Amino acid sequence: MWARRARAGLRGWGGVAAMAAVCALALAFVLLLPLTQSRVADDAQTGGQGVAEGVHARAEDCKDPQKQTLSPSAADGPTIEAIKNRTGARRKLIVGVDQNSYRWGYRDPNNEGAQLEGFDIDLAHRIAADLLGDPDAVQFKAIPTDQRIPAIQDGRVDMVVRTMTISCARIGEVAFSAPYFRTGQQVLAPKSSAITGYDGSLAGKRICTAAGSTAYTTLEEDRRTGRLPASADISTTVPNQLDCLVRLQLGEVDAVVTDGALAASQAAQDPTVELKGKAFTTEFYGVAMKKDADDLVRRVNQTLVDYGRNGWQTSYDTWLSATLGKDSTASKPPAPQYLRTS
Known part of the structure; x- marks a missing residue:
């Protein structure tokens, strides 16, 4: 791999604070x-698999x-x-x-x-x-x-x-x-929290998401349909996902909802938080x-x-195995299908 491999691990609040400071600048x-x-690129190949006929889908259907x-x-x-x-x-x-x-x-x-x-x-x-x-x-x-x-x-x-x-x-x-x-939405919260996952334990809890994210869209829809308790407070949104972890550390929110792949990385940065429950969506x-x-x-x-x-x-193996596990099967996307033709 071409990227520099030697690195000191970013762990705990100090690691997050250091990285957040760099990001802010x-x-x-x-x-x-x-x-x-x-680095040397692999020889390009042509062709693909799973080609199917279809039309350019509209968002509404x-x-x-x-x-x-x-x-x-x-x-x-x-x-x-x-x-x-x-x-x-x-x-x-x-x-x-x-x-x-x-x-x-x-x-x-x-x-x-x-x-x-x-x-x-x-x-x-x-x-x-x-x-x-x-x-x-x-x-x-x-x-x-x-x-x-x-x-x-x-x-x-x-x-x-x-x-x-x-x-x-x-x-x-x-x-x-x-x-x-492939990933899915999950809940991130302090290890000491009574939150158990994407369930009734989120009632009355303050939840942080990134603005414009699918996590916020899901929370909004699920609260409307009753899957998420109506008392859950989803008003806290931030420009970047890492900001949610900082809000959680400061006690300004009780939980974060984001892609499980990102949540696992945040849990690796701060050992006082953990993923709660299983992924409740499938996303790509x-x-x-x-x-x-x-x-x-x-x-x-x-x-x-x-x-x-x-x-x-x-x-x-280089970047994600430490946070998502050595077995990458669950993270691999399915064989592609190409339904759009124009």
Whole structure:
């Protein structure tokens, strides 16, 4: 793997505070980070599997949103050509990422230079390698959770690789790749808490979520339908998921609801908290792009086919096995289906 492997573990409140401080400073700037570490890309392959006929789904009649994507292709098109035609230092893939999700996209302040690293960062490098022939030809832009879709629509980034769940609502606004990771919503709370999971123990509790997240949408709907106790307070939302952990540590909220993959990483940072109960949804992360960037969507799907064969497991072992377990079976996405045709 190309990323620096030596690191001191981030544990407890001190680790979180250190990383949060770095994040606060860095978020004041737009990150333009041409990474200089060299690595060798795997030979590109063509073709895919699970291709099926279908139509471009509308959000209002969406079913199985993770299947609403285009079949893989290594062909260039107008979107890819525009990226390749950038000159000089600007000839880079511009990717929206997180910089404070431990093990996904984060800066380890204990490492020299505190360069971005993690599971999502590895994938971004691989896409750049396939598109531009250079895994370092990436400009990373740190974006908050609630700015992922606007950043794509406004053209600030070419794509977002940031633990972004594919959902019916979102496919009405952006285009997604096939899934590259499986997870589900879970509850994170102090070990000493009486909260037992996503159940009646959340009655009267203050719950934190990231603004614009699928977690908040789920809580809102479940409280309306009665699955979540009506007395649960879901008014606390934050720009970035890590902020929820800080609120929890400060006693400002009683629980956090987020993707289990992220919650496990937060529990690894702070040994006083833990996941409560099992995941209560099934969700899939995808790479998000502009709705009309069909050629880019197809190329990313081609990259994911190749990456699934050679790269995904190595990245999982490096970044996520310590928090999610050595067996990656539950985290692997299903065989892709490409139901979108236009």
